[in-house]
Amino acid sequence: MVQYSQNHIDASFGALADATRRGVLEQLGRADASITDLAETFHMTLTGMKKHVVVLERAGLVSTEKVGRVRTCRLGRRGLEEEATWIEGYRQVWAERFDQLDTVVAELKQKENKHGR
Amino acid sequence: MVQYSQNHIDASFGALADATRRGVLEQLGRADASITDLAETFHMTLTGMKKHVVVLERAGLVSTEKVGRVRTCRLGRRGLEEEATWIEGYRQVWAERFDQLDTVVAELKQKENKHGR
C-alpha cells in the first residue's frame, strides 16, 4: 500500500474539518488577506482568527509574512496532493466494493420495469 | 460559489483526520469486519473501536448490521464525492494563484522533472 505522511494528512484533514478554516482557504484563494481582514469576514476576534491561521500554517496550507504591523496570509506551498490521492484511492476501492451491489440493484430495477411498476 | 453540505463535510473531514479511522476504512475496503476484528487490528478495546465506528457511521462512511452477537461493519453509502469535489476546487484555485509566481512555477517544473512523470 502507498505510504502516506500521516502527520501531514492528520494535520490537513483536521484543518479542513472546520467550516471557518475552509472559508479562510476560499477567501485566500481570491486574494491575500491580513488577520484583521479574515477576523472581520468571519465575525471573530483577532486572537481567535490567529489560532485558525496557525492551524492552517502548521498544515502547510497557508503561509504568512509580517511586514510592519500587518501579517499577510496567503495560500501555502501545499496543494493537498496527498489528501487528493488518499481520497481518490478510497473512492476507487469504494466503487469496486459497490459494483456488485450496483449490478444487483440494476437487475432489481429492470425487473420492476418489466412488471410495469 | 458551489454550496456544499457543511454538516457532511465537517463530519467526514473530521472522521478522516484520525489515522486509526482512515485505517479502518482501508481495512473495510479489503473486507467487511466485526468490531472485534477491527479492535484487534488496531490494538484497542472493543469500546474504543466502537466509538470510532460510530464516528465513521455518523459521517456515512461506514454502515453496520448486527446479526446475532456480531456487528458487521462495511463501507457506507457515501463515496466522498463532496470532499473530492471540494479538494479539487481548492487545488484548481491553488494552482491559479501560484501560476502568477514565476519562481514557484519553475520549482514545480523542476520537481516534475525529478519525479519523471
Added chain:
DNA sequence: GCTATACTGAACCATCTAGTTCAGTATAGC
C-alpha cells in the same frame, strides 16, 4: 512624542476527543 492600529501571548472556559475500566445484556454452542 502621541495616538490609533495590528498583532501577540497568557489565561481562562466550555465542550469535544480518544482512550480507558467496569458492569452489564444478549447470543452461540455444548
Added chain:
DNA sequence: GCTATACTGAACTAGATGGTTCAGTATAGC
C-alpha cells in the same frame, strides 16, 4: 442450563479545540 463470546453503555481521564478577554508590544502617521 452453563459458559464463553461479542457487544453496549455509563463513567471517568487527560488532553485538544474553538472561542473569549485582557494586557501587552510594535509600528504608522500626524
